[in-house]
Amino acid sequence: MANSNVISLQGELHLAKMVSGVPAALLPVGSTPELQIAISTESTDHYESKTGLRSKDAVLYKQTGVAISGTIEEVTKENLELILSGKSIEIPEAQLTDINIGTVQAGAMIDLGHRNLSNVAFKDSSDVAITSDKYVLDAVYGTVVFNEAIVGPVKFSAKAGAKTRTTIANNIGSEYRILFKGIDTLTGDKVVMTLWRVKFSPDTEFDLIHEDFGSYSIEGEALADISKANDAELSVFGHIERFSVTA
Known part of the structure; x- marks a missing residue:
């Protein structure tokens, strides 16, 4: 027991x-x-003081x-x-259109500020599509590295997946x-x-x-x-x- x-x-x-x-x-x-x-x-x-x-x-x-x-x-x-x-904060999926990421440098990693991306497309300052051989995209984490400098500011469009932000x-x-x-x-x-x-x-x-x-x-x-x-x-x-x- x-x-x-x-x-x-x-x-x-x-x-x-x-x-x-x-x-x-x-x-x-x-x-x-x-x-x-x-x-x-x-x-x-x-402490008492009577007894010593x-x-x-x-x-x-x-x-x-x-x-x-x-x-x-x-x-x-x-x-x-x-x-x-x-x-x-629960952030729902969103369609991103023509987000300006400024001028890019060759070899520099850029944080696109969005994660779990799909249907990603980049355009130069003349709205001409930038072909995928000119950059390395990490669509999951939302970063990109351009292989060569692009003249003028670059814009991108994509679909961003839902996420929880703390x-x-x-x-x-x-x-x-x-x-x-x-x-x-x-x-x-x-x-x-x-x-x-x-x-x-x-x-x-x-x-x-x-x-x-x-x-x-x-x-x-x-x-x-x-x-x-x-x-x-x-x-x-x-x-x-x-x-x-x-x-």
Whole structure:
């Protein structure tokens, strides 16, 4: 029989972005091989002065904080927003016509600014088509290298495929509601953690080259929901619940 006083947890983290103080739909973060909370305090010690022993006889806890940290392994659109402190934009496919890329130099790579291109055609300043033997096109990534200089500004037309764009570090300070749905793998008990308000740190690293599976660290601080301060069954930061499910 398992010892009910020991525990081994697994589970899944869910996040809901707070909008005007109200949580949106909870979305799963996916595989999180590491996840923990940490409680910190700031205190002042008091020492008695009656006995000559200067013994500590009281501790005043002045500030309390709750932090959360972990590792994300799945890079969904929502996770990427969290990691990069950005916003995701769905950009539909589009027909591009006569986009001016200016004067080109032989051997210089040009970023056309669009990806997943098809039906690409270039024209010179006289609207004469530039034949494909005069350039090397990477239609997937949207770059081109001309083999020879072209007189005057060059224009191109193409069809650009749909894509998801996530901006970087322009959405710092978003708040989230956290729900962790866990299971004690020893006893089968369920464990649920709720944090009412969490702000994640924008300080992070996003590896662009990996030798193994990618993983990304997240760190955040729980903020108090003072509306729950007088509720004896809740906490201003959140709580953990443990229960058994009968068959």
